[in-house]
Amino acid sequence: MKRILTILLSLLPALALAQTTAKEYADRYSLLVSKVGLSGLGIETLVNRWEADYPEDKDMLTAKFLYWYNKAQTTSVQVKDGPKYLGDDPVITLKDSLGRDVRYFQVTDFDDEMFGLAGQALDKSIRLSQNALELRLAKVSALMAYEKDSPDMAAKELSALIDYNASSHPSWTYEGAPVDNALFSDLIQEYCYRMYKISSPASMEAFRSLSEKMNGYYPKNTAFINNLGTYYLVHRQDPKTAHKYYAKVLKLDPKDYSAIKNCVLLARRQKDIKLEKKYLPMLVSVTTDETEKAAAQVRLDAIKNAK
Numbered sequence: 069m070k071r072i073l074t075i076l077l078s079l080l081p082a083l084a085l086a087q088t089t090a091k092e093y094a095d096r097y098s099l100l101v102s103k104v105g106l107s108g109l110g111i112e113t114l115v116n117r118w119e120a121d122y123p124e125d126k127d128m129l130t131a132k133f134l135y136w137y138n139k140a141q142t143t144s145v146q147v148k149d150g151p152k153y154l155g156d157d158p159v160i161t162l163k164d165s166l167g168r169d170v171r172y173f174q175v176t177d178f179d180d181e182m183f184g185l186a187g188q189a190l191d192k193s194i195r196l197s198q199n200a201l202e203l204r205l206a207k208v209s210a211l212m213a214y215e216k217d218s219p220d221m222a223a224k225e226l227s228a229l230i231d232y233n234a235s236s237h238p239s240w241t242y243e244g245a246p247v248d249n250a251l252f253s254d255l256i257q258e259y260c261y262r263m264y265k266i267s268s269p270a271s272m273e274a275f276r277s278l279s280e281k282m283n284g285y286y287p288k289n290t291a292f293i294n295n296l297g298t299y300y301l302v303h304r305q306d307p308k309t310a311h312k313y314y315a316k317v318l319k320l321d322p323k324d325y326s327a328i329k330n331c332v333l334l335a336r337r338q339k340d341i342k343l344e345k346k347y348l349p350m351l352v353s354v355t356t357d358e359t360e361k362a363a364a365q366v367r368l369d370a371i372k373n374a375k
Contacts, residue, residue, distance in 0.1 A: 094128075137186040140183045148171060153171075153175070176213065190203065190210070201241065207225060208225050218268065219270060230282060249286070257282075260282075263275040263278065293313050294314070294330075300313065329351060331346075335347060
């Protein structure tokens, strides 16, 4: 018996060395995902073992987030009013007995408990990698998917992120690369656009408030001034106020395509020939779309010849 114990004790260092490494877990995970998907059979067991051995491994936390985030989702096809839902087209449109369009959209719902587990994994990952901007934006994306047309938590998270960036000036990285103010602004603008695309009252107010906040911190960034013009033009149906914002953009950048194009559109809506005549030549000079250029020139010629 003593001999057996001696042999077993001598094997302990070898057994310790035989423990699965974090990379081996990551490789097994990638292979299994390729076969069964992000939340398929066996993923939870593998992630749990990985977590037990390496509770602060970043790849493990990503895998855990993705498992619960995907596991939480159920997808159905539902009838919704309007030509779009959350900015997306219907998967199919049929006619009812009166010949009216009935639009069917793909809708994703989430199990609250599972979504919470996904959030816990992502929050821990953020705490361990506080300057990894992609993790914070992943949380915003997850919240937007969860909240659908009422992205209040997502907007609050983005607003706090913008303030934190301005007050603390963290050394952000995005997928391993350093982040400067231009990239940070571009990334926030992507989320502003997503809020705009949802086009619900709550998302449009988030679009406005986030654009206002970014404009306060970056007053010379024309993207957020354009956003405010679009908010008033599209959501508030206030072309006069919208024009003031677009005019601010053109003072900073006289060749800004978005501001010029929207000024042409609002002039047409108001049937303001004088204003349209002012902006059409500018549109002709800045657009890279030959069809748009030709159409703008035809319209401009028609206005001139009408006199």
